Amino acid sequence: MQPESYRYETVRQSVLEQIESGGLKPGDKAPSLRRLAQRMRVSLSTVLLAYGQLESEGVLEARPKSGYFVRARQKRLPLPRVKSCPDEFPETLNRARLIGKLLENMARRDLVPLGVARTDEALLPLAQLNRMLAQTLRDEGERTGYYGPVPGLESLRVQIASHCLDAGIECGPSGVVVTNGAMEALHVALRSVTRPGDTVAIASPTYYCFLQLLENLGLRVIEVPSRPGEGVRPADLALITERFRVAACVLTPNFNNPDGALTPDPAKAEIVEILARTGTPLIEDDVYGDLHHGPERPRCCKSYDREGLVLHCSSFSKSLSPGYRVGWLMPGRFLDKALEIKATVSVATATPTQMAVAEFLRQGLMHRHLKRLRPALKSMMDNMLGLIERHFPPGTRATRPSGGTVCWVELPGGGDGVEFMRLAMDAGISAAPGALFSSQGCFRRFVRLSAGVRQGPELEAAVKTLGRIAWELSDAGHETPASEPWENDPIAMPEALLKDS
Structure with missing residues (x-):
């Protein structure tokens, strides 16, 4: 039923x-x-x-x-402007501490989780998965406690390869590496194609954990603008590869976190072609690709890859279960190096959860689940944007993503995202400040809010409280003029290497 x-x-x-x-x-x-x-x-x-x-x-x-x-439809919120950055990273922003706080809040049940990019657990097939896990433990006995093969169980790799056909990706099971979520896939991919001191091009804004990972690996960053409604422009990326020594590029073309931008399929093909000319690897994060709100799934950059230079990363954390920690990497020509690194990082992914997810996919349950999940997420996104329209002050701007679970909100006047987060926490609500999503502390007046939260009075009360905080932080009538979006050079850390240096 x-x-x-x-x-x-x-x-x-x-x-x-x-x-x-x-x-x-x-x-x-x-x-x-x-x-x-x-x-x-x-x-x-x-x-x-x-x-x-x-x-x-x-x-x-x-x-x-x-x-x-x-009722007559209200006028929609305008899209955020693409912001330029300060010359220096703000001293008041302690990135590691704020990220630690956000990650700590992921497991807290006493907060309204608007700062976490998540899918409400009520929409996930956790009961079905857990039954399959229990059955697996009974049927497989001691085998569930053994080490699995480094690339992952073949039964799961077969199903992942089949699942990715919907995204236009043709890859056999031998080209799939099962990982502990998408973050391990990104970690393995980066280490497969870079060395400390290399420069990596990445979308801006981008997921703060990506930036933290790049920092921990000793990599330099060049930020490429992600624009609401179109994502990363191929021309911007071409400019960067012409001017800088770029060792790799990291993009989330399908519903970028945090702005939800979708790069059009023709632009994806052009990006793959541009990077192929210089032999530059593209690490593609597609964790939100299955969560599109429209009738058709957008294609992936990997589907246009003819040289094996696209390392495709994804997981089932947003669509099935974040706690099962099942992701994958399709590393293309870098398969051998990826397997070597995977073996030294975690040896193998947990066997029982691999078995349970493989069985879920084998029975065709994923297709039915996504068919129900996608319209539910669209409804939640529409609801969240409607609440922001009603409760936030005039001058507020927000993206309107066609997939994923997050929206990107620009606060009016002098609103500061970090202060917004602190006041929200005091009110029992989590929110992610925009400055975390840039290596240079851009987007100070932005916040990322999760739209993947169950609809109801608690959510409406929470957004109403956030609206009150936005009112308190705004300087009514003192809107700061915005410069033209990304009218100057790409954002680069000072030590990024030019090609002629």
């Missing part, structure tokens, strides 16, 4: 589709609860739950003794 959360979401999506197609116009009366329940074969309480959610999003309004009516 379909879970209640999915049934009400089906009803909600049906009403939204009628509105978007013009079947229901502003001022029209929505179908009655009883009529819609009969038509969609659901309970009255399910329809009432869907209508209540649409009302909280500002899509419908309830009129006493008359029913529900379609």
Whole structure:
């Protein structure tokens, strides 16, 4: 039987589709609860739950003794501007301490987790996975306690190779390395193609743990602008590879964390071609690719790779279970080096969870799960953006991602993301300050908020509190003029090496 959360979401999506197609116009009366329940074969309480959610999003309004009516759509928040950076890294920003605090908050249940890029556990098939894990432990006995092969269990690698066909990737099981989540895949990939002191090009903004990983590996950074609605432009990357000695490039083309930017498929093909000319490896993080909100999955850069230079990294942490820690790396021509490094980093990935995930995929459950998960995540994203529109002050800007679980918010006036985080923590809410997502401390007036949190009164109250904090931090009427987005040179750490140096 379909879970209640999915049934009400089906009803909600049906009403939204009628509105978007013009079947229901502003001022029209929505179908009655009883009529819609009969038509969609659901309970009255399910329809009432869907209508209540649409009302909280500002899509419908309830009129006493008359029913529900379609409201006029409010003007959407404008997209954030792409910000230039200060000349020096702000001394007040202690990156390691703030990142440590954010990671510590991941496991806290007393906070509303808006600072964590996550998928609400209620939407994940944890009960099914756990049953398969229990069955695996019974059936396989002692074998579950043995070391597995360094590249991972063949049964899982076969399923991963099959799963990636949807992203346009053709790679046999022998080209797959199972890892402990996507972060180990990134770690192995970077060590396979770089040495300490090398320069790496990376999108800006980018996931703060990537920046921390690059720092720990002794790598220099050049930041390439990620623009709302289009991601990294091939021309920007070409400029950097012409001017700098770039050892590798790290990108998240599908729904970049934190801005949710999606690089168009033709641009991905062009990026792969540009890097192939100089033999520059591209490390592609695709952890959000399966979580698209549209009818078709976007392709990956790996699908355009003809030279084996794209090292594709992903995991099931956002779509199945973060606690199972099952990810993978397709290292292309760097397979032998990747296996050597994997063996010295963790020897092998845990055998029981590999077995359980392999069985889940083998039974075809992943496809059915994603078919339900994607519209639910779209609903949650729409809900979060609607709450921000209603509760944050004028001048607020936000991205509107077509996939993933995070949105990127620019605070108005003099709002500071780090102070925003501290005040939010005092109110029992986590949030990620924008300055963490740049090696140079850019994006001080930005915050990343998770849209993968269960909808309901607790979430609305939390966003209302964050809106109040944004009001307190803003300097009403004193908006700082913004320079043209990325009008000058790419952002580079001072020690990045030019080609003629």
